[in-house]
Amino acid sequence: MEFDALMLSRVQFAFTVAFHIIFPAFTIGLASWLAALEFNWLRTGNPLYRNLFRFWVKIFAVSFGLGVVSGIVMSYQFGTNWSRYSEFTGNVLGPVIAYEVITAFFLEAAFLGIMLFGWEKVGDRLHFFATCMVALGTLISAFWILSANSWMQTPAGYAIENGKAVPVDWFQIIFNPSFLYRYAHMVMGCYLTTAFAVAGMSAWMLLRHPHDAPESKLLASRRSMSMALWFATIFVPIQIVIGDLHGLGVLEYQPTKLAAIEGNWETQANMPLRLFAIPDEEAEMNHYEIAIPKIGSWILTHAYDGVVPGLKDVPREDRPPVWPVFFSFRVMVAIGFAMLFIGLWSVYLRWKGTLFTNRKFLYAAMLMTPSGFGAVLFGWFTAEIGRQPWVVYGLLRTADAVSPVSAGAVTASLLIFVVVYAFVFGFGSYYLAKLLRRGPDPVEEIRGDDPGKKPKRPFSVPDEALEGAPGDKALPAR
Template structure:
């Protein structure tokens, strides 16, 4: 591997996007989770849901801010490190990114202040509307970003004129062949990321207290864990089904990527499902294969006799790196089945009435806290590395998209990013851990009495002074 300007630019973009994606993957789902909590608060008048909202909205605010900071950097890189890519595809991709800013980011930014600071300053319904619009903004943002990225995977609705891609049909550009299923797969992945993060953090809070602790200390964690696991039980199987449909799309539109995912060298029918192998790109074969006969063809084509493309169908210079794509896909799928196992376990324990007291399950849920982030990251590794050597599939090679900049300049900016990111995200992670350690405020169930103290500032933590706040709502008599 030569550390020239091309390789350093790829490392830098991979580094920044890997940091960035973990925050939208969390906040997209968390915004909708907050909308659900506030809906339950308005529907039932149960102060528990409002307490949970006020706890998780702090996590959302910090994560949202870190996501914005890391996202801005990537936009600049398109001009500094990838100017030829911007020149070739800017007429198509530029408007899509602009639509994301105009329709989504402005919507989020416009109502985020009311969502964070509007309690007791605006009516309950207006505050709920603000939360819903912020959640909608995150979904619209994902819509445009996934549309742009999917166009890079399966370009459509354009023409090439003087070596530049020009738009012809915006409907085909936006709703390109891979976009609908990729959007559904990504958004549901974000929701599951939030569900397992919330469930794992709630399990950790329950493990910190004995199961017979006062209900006021455990109610919030129990409610969060229960809601997260119900969502996972329903949606993990749906995500597996969507992932299967996504695989059929990759087979149709990006056969070489699919061949790399399966480390399949020869076009063949009756292909085994490889559980493990060591791909050897020089020898064009695999070592130490462990597989299930014929099942690979069935999974990929829904027929045991289905023909699966091979890497040898294209010249070596048109193949993606096999090793990272092959293993990243299997890690992602493995995480998905671990999610399924934990979800079914929670369903069994719920039936037994021991969901909140089974310590092995709580430890397993806690260990699964980062599982969604891992699945999203490894999924993106498959999508982006599997597209190589193309930055726009079949049209523009990555090597032809890089800016004419010196390797030293890219190396300097890469090191600078690493230092700055370590500083910013180190403090951000420390603050998030401090908020999580506190957990939701306990809720007293005595009707008509003061329900404790509110933080003096919206993002106060336990060490800071507290004071009572106006507009408290007592629980209805039980």
Template structure:
């Protein structure tokens, strides 16, 4: 592999986007989690929800800031490293990215301050509105970013004039063929990333029960329960959305699909390859472990369905098979591990041992980073599988790079590595410190009269608050 300006620019962009995507995939889900916590506090008056909100909003603030910093860096690379890409796509993707700034970033920036610092300065309901608008902003931001990225995967609604893409139908540009399912798939992935991170941290606190006050353990039980209820519903939904998205990939990006499946020849009755070592030079797989005909059944919903092969196109038009093949299987493996943990939690919940089964709690703690891993390997599959095109079928990656020297890219790449290690090292350390400490015990919240509620229900007896004498009955329900 020659480390020329093209390869170095790809490594640099891959390095920065891998760092960046970790934070939006967490904060998108975390913003909606904050909405759920504040809504439940307003609905019930239980101070446990407000206490959890005050903890997780700190984590959100740090993660949001790190996401913004890493996202700005990527946008500069479109001009420094990928100027020919910007020249080709600017008329189409420039406005789409501008819409993201105008409709999402401004919305988030306007209400983030109220959400973080305004609770004592505005009413409870206005603060809840600010929290909802910040969460809405994260979803709108994901809408435009996923629309732009999906257009690069399945471009539509444009014509090429004088070597540049020019929009002819904005509806088709925004709602290109792969966008709706990619958006649903990514947003659900963000929610699951947050759910398993929260469940893992809560399980860790419950495993340290002898070190924690009862009021803090009540928050851990509540967080674990809410996160796992969501996972029970969302994980099967995500598997279904992923299957539907696979059908879109087969229709619009058949070569990517062939690389994902390690399928070299177009064939009916394609097996489901659980494991193989793809050999791109020999155009074959070694040590293949497969289930006959199941691949065709999954992809075409028919045992006799025909699945495209890599040999359908010249070798120069094929993506690197090895990373696409394995990154997809790692993503799917993590997804089924999530499903297993979710079903296990459902079984333990009905047995009444969800919060006491130490083996399960250890498994939940191990699964804390699982959502981040699934997102990263899913993006590796999508982006590497698109190669050798940066705009699928229209602009090759080699033709999109700036006329820049390898030494200049090397210098900037090394600078990024050093700066990211410093900035994100300290940011990650602070996040880890926050997560290790966990929420304050309810009785220790400074300056807070916890007998006051936003909208007091008929009564809030002490035994109705988790951690009080009646918490066992409440968690059993």
């Protein structure tokens, strides 16, 4: 493998995107989580929800800031490392990215300050409106970014004039064939990322405060974990269905990517479901294959005799790297089924009344804290590496999109990014760890007169709210 300017530019963009995406994947879901907490506070007057809001909004602020800082450099790379890509797609994707700034970034910037610092200065309803606008802004931002990226996967509504893509139909450009499924899949992935992060962090807090902790200290962690697990239990199956529908679109519009995902070399009906294999691109075959007969065709085409395309249908130079696509997809799916298992396990423990006291489950939930980030990253690897060798599928090759820059210049900037990102991420992670170690304030600190705005009606925390799930007992001593 030659580390020329093309390869180094790809490595640099992959590094910055992979680093950046973990923060939007968290904050998109966390913004809606904050809106749900504040809604419940206004609806019930229960100060527990406000306390949880005040805790998680600090996590949101740090994560949002890290996401903004890490995302700024990506737009510059379009001009420095990928100028030919910018020249080819600028008339189409330039306005789409501008819409993201105008409609989403300005909205978030306008209301973020109110959400973070305005609770003592504005009314409760206005503050809740600001929180909802921030949550809406994150969804609008994802809308435009996913629309632009989906156009690169399934371009539509364009014409080629003087070697450049120009817009013909903006509706087709924005709502290109893969956009709706990819948008739904990504947003749901962000929500599940937040759900498992919240559940895992809450489980960690419960494990840190065993049998001798006051009930009020455990209550916030219990409520956070319970809400997050209910969401995960309901929406992981929905995400699996969305992923299946997205797969049907990949079969129709990007058959070579699907062939790489499945490690399928020959076009065939009754294709097996390959659970494991070692793809050999030189020999055009798989080694050590473990497969279930016919199930692959049924999953991919919804028919046992459905025909699945093979990699040999296209020349070698038009195929993506097979093994990273093949394994990235399987890691993503494995994480998804692990999420499903945690959700079903939580339902069983609720029924048993031991959701917050089963130490094995708490450790499992804690270990699943980064699972959503992993699923998003490996799903992104599958989508982006599977698109190769095209940067705009079927129109512009990645090799033809790079800027005429030297390998030394790209190497220098890559090393600078690594050092700066390590510094920023290190301090951000340290501060987040401090916040998590402290945890939400005990409920006693917010009983009676609240130092901030009071609820619209008096409230005292009911005794049953301190008990968690029915039948819960104190955590056993270690």
